[in-house]
Amino acid sequence: MSDSAMDKIKGKAKEATGKATGNDRMAAEGKTDQAKGKAKDAMENVKERAQGVRDSLGNRDDS
Numbered sequence: 001m002s003d004s005a006m007d008k009i010k011g012k013a014k015e016a017t018g019k020a021t022g023n024d025r026m027a028a029e030g031k032t033d034q035a036k037g038k039a040k041d042a043m044e045n046v047k048e049r050a051q052g053v054r055d056s057l058g059n060r061d062d063s
Contacts, residue, residue: 003037004037004040004041005037006037007033007034007036008033011029011030011031011036012030013030014026014027014030015034018030
């Protein structure tokens with residue numbers, strides 16, 4: 001399982017626990033963990049797209 005997926009799962013669990021126990025700080029930490037996981041996903045997508053562009057440009061034939 002990816003690091004970003006773990007952050008999102010951990011965040012959801014923290015948020016749910018925080019809401020169930022009335023612990024606003026834990027709920028907020030859960031939302032922060034989820035956002036961190038989403039940011040990691042976005043960065044991975046950017047890396048993959050950049051690699052695709054790099055590969056496309058490397059395979060061009062400028063003849």
